[in-house]
Amino acid sequence: MDLDDRCYELAFPGATDLTYPHLAELVTGRLLNNVGDPFQPGHGRSHTKDAEVQVVRWLGALFGAGDDVWGYVAGGATEGTLHAVDEAVTAHPDVMVYASAAAHYSIAKAAHLVRAPLVRVATDDDDRMSLDDLRARLRAGSGRAAMIVATVGTTEREAVDDVAGIAGLCDDLGITRRRIHVDAALAGVPRALLPDGTPGFGFRAGATSLVVSGHKFLSTLTPCAVILYPRRPAAQSREQISYIGTADTTISGSRSGHTPLLLAASLLGQGRGGHRRRAQRSRDLAAYTYDALCRIGWPAQRLPDAFTITLAQPDRLPRPWMLGGDERTGRIICMPGVDQAWVAELVSDLEARLRGRIHVPAPRPRRIESSGAGRDRG
Ligand SMILES: Cc1ncc(COP(=O)(O)O)c(C=O)c1O
Numbered sequence: 001m002d003l004d005d006r007c008y009e010l011a012f013p014g015a016t017d018l019t020y021p022h023l024a025e026l027v028t029g030r031l032l033n034n035v036g037d038p039f040q041p042g043h044g045r046s047h048t049k050d051a052e053v054q055v056v057r058w059l060g061a062l063f064g065a066g067d068d069v070w071g072y073v074a075g076g077a078t079e080g081t082l083h084a085v086d087e088a089v090t091a092h093p094d095v096m097v098y099a100s101a102a103a104h105y106s107i108a109k110a111a112h113l114v115r116a117p118l119v120r121v122a123t124d125d126d127d128r129m130s131l132d133d134l135r136a137r138l139r140a141g142s143g144r145a146a147m148i149v150a151t152v153g154t155t156e157r158e159a160v161d162d163v164a165g166i167a168g169l170c171d172d173l174g175i176t177r178r179r180i181h182v183d184a185a186l187a188g189v190p191r192a193l194l195p196d197g198t199p200g201f202g203f204r205a206g207a208t209s210l211v212v213s214g215h216k217f218l219s220t221l222t223p224c225a226v227i228l229y230p231r232r233p234a235a236q237s238r239e240q241i242s243y244i245g246t247a248d249t250t251i252s253g254s255r256s257g258h259t260p261l262l263l264a265a266s267l268l269g270q271g272r273g274g275h276r277r278r279a280q281r282s283r284d285l286a287a288y289t290y291d292a293l294c295r296i297g298w299p300a301q302r303l304p305d306a307f308t309i310t311l312a313q314p315d316r317l318p319r320p321w322m323l324g325g326d327e328r329t330g331r332i333i334c335m336p337g338v339d340q341a342w343v344a345e346l347v348s349d350l351e352a353r354l355r356g357r358i359h360v361p362a363p364r365p366r367r368i369e370s371s372g373a374g375r376d377r378g
Helices: 003-008 021-029 049-062 077-091 105-113 131-140 163-172 188-192 258-296 340-355
Strands: 070-074 096-100 118-121 146-151 178-183 209-213 225-229 308-312 329-333 372-374
Touching (some): 003 340, 049 225, 077 209, 188 209, 188 258, 258 308
Parallel strands (some): 178 209
Antiparallel strands (some): 209 225
16 A cells, blocks of 8 residues: 555545544554443443444534434444435335435435435436436335435535425325435535535435544545434334443444544534634635636546546546546545645646547546446445
């Protein structure tokens, strides 16, 4: 692993600007295991459930939950979504999972693991879930319970699905046996902190669960996520496991006690104001990046407020830039920690490439085909 190559990796959404030297002794010198329910201390003493509950409450409040919020720190967003899908299938065994064609592959994996049918919903030109197509597919669902997974920040273009619109559509169609899970792994926190106030995708908009990553915007530097519910899911087992002294309400057994410390340090250390400023700096850098690409004539796209810029995938650049994507489209994600100077160097390499009159294909607009019901693993 060559750590000096970090500046060339512009396609992955892991913030790196916050570090936690004051936690080094705890994180590297103590066994900390948050096994079992975070709201029940259990038999063990070597855990950080107090920090975990603080994190759940902090994020719950941000997304519009009240005092009854329940959730836990998971190993990643995939685990959080699996928890939500499992909760849905426990409450409604006939549930069908609906996710857009731009949703992360973890949704298909979660549906597959609980053996729930997955229905793909088409997207519009900006990669948002098409409410017209969702309406048609829900109608075709013939009375079965529905779990719609909305994405707040799709992996490729950072599109934001309309959670309030999805909830309204379910109301129109009389779908009361429903869940609306929000995969806000990528952009939940920065979007919730936009200056215009209450997030349009949180619990007040109709979400019934929401997952947000720690190692993306929050810069925990090690993978983790927080799954949140406005209240403890009703169908959850209350049985106390005598070995651990708590109920077994999470997907994994033993869970990291270190990641709640990192999350608490990020959330409480920065506060809403600090995170809002970090988000604004990233948006400013994204605007700079997009403008710089347009100025040199390199095909690029950016959705409103996004940290993500998609661009025509270059080949054979003088330096080893890693822009992800496929052979046609790459991306730059201006996460906190990305330096404007790195972007400027990339743009100058791209400009040199253009001057060399080397053919660069235009990005293909992301047309999503709707694929119907089935166990598509995406
Ligand atoms: C929108 C979205 N959902 C889910 C995930 C999965 O997160 P994890 O790898 O932490 O399970 C990602 C990761 O990139 C993502 O961008």
